Amino acid sequence: MSVLLIAEHNNKELRPFTLNAVTAASQIDGDVHAVVIGQNCDEAAKSLSELPLIKKVIQVDAPHYQNFVAENFAPVIVKLAENYSHVVCSANTFGKNLMPRIAAALDTSQISDIIKVISPDTFLRPIYAGNAFATVKSNDTKKCVTIRPTSFDPCESLGGSAAIEKAEPGEEFGHTKFIKREEIKSDRPELGTARVVISGGRGMQNGDNFKLITSIADKLNAAIGASRAAVDAGYISNDHQVGQTGKVVVPDLYIAVGISGAIQHLAGMKESKVIVAINKDGEAPIFSVADYGLEADLFEALPQFLEELNKLNTIQK
Amino acid sequence: MKILVAVKRVIDYNVQVRVKEDNTGVVTDNVKMSTNPPDDNAIEEAVKIKEAGKATEVIAVSIGEEKSQETVRKALAVGADRGILVKAEGIIEPLAVSKLLQKIVEKEKPDLVFMGKQAIDDDCNQTGQMLSALLNWPQATFASKIEIKDKKLEVTREIDEGLETIEINIPAIVTCDLRLNEPRYASLPNIMKAKKKPIEQLNASDLGVDTSPRIEQIKVEEPPKRKAGIKVSSVAELVQKLKNEAKVI
Ligand SMILES: Cc1cc2nc3c(=O)[nH]c(=O)nc-3n(C[C@H](O)[C@H](O)[C@H](O)COP(=O)(O)OP(=O)(O)OC[C@H]3O[C@@H](n4cnc5c(N)ncnc54)[C@H](O)[C@@H]3O)c2cc1C
Ligand SMILES: Cc1cc2nc3c(=O)[nH]c(=O)nc-3n(C[C@H](O)[C@H](O)[C@H](O)COP(=O)(O)OP(=O)(O)OC[C@H]3O[C@@H](n4cnc5c(N)ncnc54)[C@H](O)[C@@H]3O)c2cc1C
Numbered sequence: 001m002s003v004l005l006i007a008e009h010n011n012k013e014l015r016p017f018t019l020n021a022v023t024a025a026s027q028i029d030g031d032v033h034a035v036v037i038g039q040n041c042d043e044a045a046k047s048l049s050e051l052p053l054i055k056k057v058i059q060v061d062a063p064h065y066q067n068f069v070a071e072n073f074a075p076v077i078v079k080l081a082e083n084y085s086h087v088v089c090s091a092n093t094f095g096k097n098l099m100p101r102i103a104a105a106l107d108t109s110q111i112s113d114i115i116k117v118i119s120p121d122t123f124l125r126p127i128y129a130g131n132a133f134a135t136v137k138s139n140d141t142k143k144c145v146t147i148r149p150t151s152f153d154p155c156e157s158l159g160g161s162a163a164i165e166k167a168e169p170g171e172e173f174g175h176t177k178f179i180k181r182e183e184i185k186s187d188r189p190e191l192g193t194a195r196v197v198i199s200g201g202r203g204m205q206n207g208d209n210f211k212l213i214t215s216i217a218d219k220l221n222a223a224i225g226a227s228r229a230a231v232d233a234g235y236i237s238n239d240h241q242v243g244q245t246g247k248v249v250v251p252d253l254y255i256a257v258g259i260s261g262a263i264q265h266l267a268g269m270k271e272s273k274v275i276v277a278i279n280k281d282g283e284a285p286i287f288s289v290a291d292y293g294l295e296a297d298l299f300e301a302l303p304q305f306l307e308e309l310n311k312l313n314t315i316q317k
Numbered sequence: 318m319k320i321l322v323a324v325k326r327v328i329d330y331n332v333q334v335r336v337k338e339d340n341t342g343v344v345t346d347n348v349k350m351s352t353n354p355p356d357d358n359a360i361e362e363a364v365k366i367k368e369a370g371k372a373t374e375v376i377a378v379s380i381g382e383e384k385s386q387e388t389v390r391k392a393l394a395v396g397a398d399r400g401i402l403v404k405a406e407g408i409i410e411p412l413a414v415s416k417l418l419q420k421i422v423e424k425e426k427p428d429l430v431f432m433g434k435q436a437i438d439d440d441c442n443q444t445g446q447m448l449s450a451l452l453n454w455p456q457a458t459f460a461s462k463i464e465i466k467d468k469k470l471e472v473t474r475e476i477d478e479g480l481e482t483i484e485i486n487i488p489a490i491v492t493c494d495l496r497l498n499e500p501r502y503a504s505l506p507n508i509m510k511a512k513k514k515p516i517e518q519l520n521a522s523d524l525g526v527d528t529s530p531r532i533e534q535i536k537v538e539e540p541p542k543r544k545a546g547i548k549v550s551s552v553a554e555l556v557q558k559l560k561n562e563a564k565v566i
Contacts, residue, residue, distance in 0.1 A: 093476040100446035109531035128527035135535040175486040176455040183478040253565040274563045294411040304552040
């Protein structure tokens with residue numbers, strides 16, 4: 001029995017959540033092999049081989065893998081899966097797009113978004129936007145599992161020296177063509193891994209007012225999040241959305257500003273270590289999960305917040 | 318062009334879901350049920366394409382117990398032409414749903430299948446991708462914009478890093494995000510008209526698909542509760558608490 005982990009990368013670097021997925025994979029079985037599929041992805045393969053938990057790296061390199069099209073990836077992994085009991089990947093948009101294609105081809109019921117490995121066939125996963133936790137056992141011989149990255153610590157990233165084996169690429173699936181990717185680049189920490197997240201909701205009123213949030217984020221080295229309402233209204237782009245249909249974040253500190261606290265939003269942040277809510281409505285549901293609630297108008301509170309932070313001698317980064 | 322749309326009946330998103338005392342699942346008796354929200358976007362998009370003269374027929378299909386008929390009826394009330402209900406009892410996992418949908422696709426031969434990007438009850442986010450694997454069709458998941466270009470679709474997808482645009486050949490599967498469009502409300506006359514539209518009823522067993530679950534549900538529990546917090550009276554107090562008590566800044 002061994003586990004095949006699908007690495008997520010950009011052909012050069014591993015995406016940070018690959019390290020969390022490796023941890024989860026190693027809790028299923030100690031014999032973890034990783035597959036990296038891409039174009040000229042030697043560097044990513046090398047980083048993967050340096051993870052001490054990885055016993056072997058399989059590299060599949062071809063031009064049609066450059067843009068991570070699931071229709072091209074799935075057949076390669078299905079073929080490799082012959083030798084493995086489990087196929088594991090992160091439950092972010094990459095893994096969500098890819099894994100069900102693999103599971104269907106293997107005729108196995110996928111287990112999505114696990115937050116805990118109970119045994120090699122039994123897992124814990126949230127359902128109904130995190131309002132219930134289900135313990136589920138897979139009776140399929142091959143198991144396809146996606147993991148919620150924020151529920152597992154990243155693995156050690158250096159010191160390993162796994163062998164890198166090359167595998168034959170598959171054929172190109174001709175019916176899907178990648179056109180472009182618009183990545184929003186920023187110098188801020190990534191939302192999914194940031195130590196501090198400050199999020200704005202509909203209460204921000206417009207995109208311009210997000211400046212109030214940005215200046216505090218700069219001070220705290222925080223990532224910026226948002227509610228779906230704020231994204232829908234066009235205040236900020238979709239990659240910032242936190243919640244059931246956005247990203248799940250588990251920072252040490254989550255600050256919700258002008259966010260009411262709908263269950264779909266809570267689903268994405270309520271596991272945060274410390275939650276702060278700033279809202280002018282004392283009855284807002286967000287206060288029920290907040291460790292520190294401040295009932296105030298955000299347009300007064302945020303400038304004061306910045307002022308108070310400026311008074312501090314040191315701020316953790 | 319024919320568009321098939323999969324609609325699922327789920328607990329309404331406004332309901333505070335409760336875990337059953339015997340830990341076998343969540344309470345569904347006397348709970349308001351609705352169409353899975355992104356499935357409304359899927360229907361809306363299909364109907365808009367038809368209204369633009371680019372599709373000839375929109376078919377809504379649901380898999381589930383008898384009552385899922387309401388979900389199909391609602392799709393008919395906002396513009397789908399006819400419905401299909403595949404009756405199945407108990408837990409139908411995404412793999413089984415996609416196999417049943419595959420049978421319907423083979424029968425109806427649609428050019429496009431639209432579905433929601435995830436069901437808000439089980440949050441599996443699998444069915445569309447599984448169906449496209451079974452059919453060996455291209456997939457465009459998490460779609461926030463769809464443009465029809467002859468025998469192709471250009472789709473903008475919401476991904477973690479931002480947006481991605483792909484072009485896929487028809488026939489294809491699209492899974493829809495809530496931002497794809499603004500679903501319309503059914504007007505009373507249209508609700509009345511929908512009552513006359515046909516809904517074909519099939520049984521899952523007649524389609525020759527084994528729907529028995531592969532996943533055993535051991536138990537369903539309440540998530541751990543957060544400790545109640547406190548209200549602070551000023552920003553200064555908040556910052557002081559974050560610094561000295563919570564030690565997070
Ligand atoms: C299927 C589905 C999936 C969804 N997925 C998500 C998701 O992933 N993420 C998500 O966030 N939502 C999601 N939603 C939407 C969710 O239900 C809520 O509609 C949304 O979270 C509301 O956003 P909000 O709190 O910013 O806005 P509102 O609910 O409008 O709240 C605004 C808050 O701002 C406060 N406020 C206003 N002005 C001020 C001021 N001057 N000072 C201080 N406070 C002020 C108000 O008191 C209010 O509490 C989903 C919904 C559905 C149906
Ligand atoms: C332990 C357990 C208990 C469960 N109990 C119940 C229960 O009591 N009642 C219940 O309804 N479900 C229940 N389910 C969920 C059900 O078994 C399937 O998991 C579910 O139908 C498919 O998963 P999903 O909806 O999360 O799929 P997703 O892949 O997230 O769905 C994506 C899209 O697929 C389409 N789709 C999915 N299912 C259907 C369908 N049935 N008909 C038409 N289109 C569909 C929709 O367009 C939907 O937006 C349970 C699941 C488990 C694991």
